Amino acid sequence: MRFGVAVYPGSNCDYDTYRVIRDVLKEDVQLIDYRSTDIEHYDCIILPGGFSFGDYLRPGTLASHTPLTGAIKDFADRGGFVIGICNGFQILTEAHLLPGALMPNIHGKFVCRHQYLRVENADTPFTNQCEEGQILKIPIAHHDGNYFVDEDTLRKMEDNGQIILRYCDEFGNITEEANPNGSIRNIAGVSNEKKNVFGLMPHPERASESILGTEDGLYILRSILEHHS
Template sequence: MKFGVAVYPGSNCDYDTYRVIRDILKEDVRLIDYRETDLSDLDCVVLPGGFSFGDYLRPGTLAAHTPLTGAVKEFADKGGFVIGICNGFQILTEAHLLPGALMPNIHGKFVCKHQYLRVENSDTPFTNQCEDGQVLKIPIAHHDGNYFVDEETLRKMEDNGQIILRYCDEFGNITEDANPNGSIRNIAGITNEKKNVFGLMPHPERAAESILGTEDGLYILKSIIEAYS
């Protein structure tokens, strides 16, 4: 399987993601410049975390209008796997590859900590190594992770199984106290209708080695490989 990791001006998790794919997952991977348009050699594109273009206007807005993101849209339309992590999730919503928007955290503060997540749908290319209801511990680090979508769209997403991860406590309870940013219904990760595009605020690449306190991010990353094979 061949991965590509996007590099926008201001990306700061690109090399972390690249290293995990190359050295831990042992998969073929290359970095993709934001001016590139040919993704024909790739099976999965990762839009990593960071502050693309300095988060000017809104996080992800300028990156959404680059040649690379245009190519990612075509790649996704053809069924290619796309995963957007943190700022990558913001880019996917700004590019309308995923519904909704990421707004500033309800408390107005940057939040950086380990976070519990409940798997809501294990029948996707990104969670097939999980079980429904499984609790993962994966770090978050964001200022604009407050996911919002209108009620009609949210109902359709719920019915279609597009809500993939929710913020929870260590026992899997979905509570207001367990919500770190004010996201509607504790949503932490979603897919598109076809379920080949996945956006999440937590950082699975920061949860891929025991020395970091958790390897739960590997459930997500290994799911992609399993889905491809």
């Protein structure tokens, strides 16, 4: 499978993501400059975490107007697979590839810790190696991870199975205390209607080797490989 990892000025998880795909998954991967539009030969494009363009205006706003993001929109419209991690999730919402918006954390602080997540939909290209209700432990690191979407859109997303991950406690309970940023209904990851675009605040690339304390991120990364095979 051919992966492309987007690189914007201020990306800082691009090489982490690149290394995991190359050295852990043993898949073909290349870095893609934000000025490039030549992406048709990829099977999946990952928008990594970081602070693209210094988070000026709003996180992801400036990156959403780059040539690369424009090409990614066309790529996704044609059914290409796209994953946005943390800042990548913010870029995808700003580019209207995913519904909703990411706002500052409700407590106004940057949060960086391991976080439990509950898989809400295991029937997607990004979670097919999981079981519905499975609890994953994957790190988060963000200041603007407070996901919001209006009630009508949220209802449609729920009905369509677009809520993929929710923040939970170690037992899978969806509680206010387990919500690290104030996201509506504890939402940690969503997809588009066609299920080929996925955005999540947690960092699966930081949970892909035992030395890091958890390999649960591989459930997500290996799911897209299984779907493509």
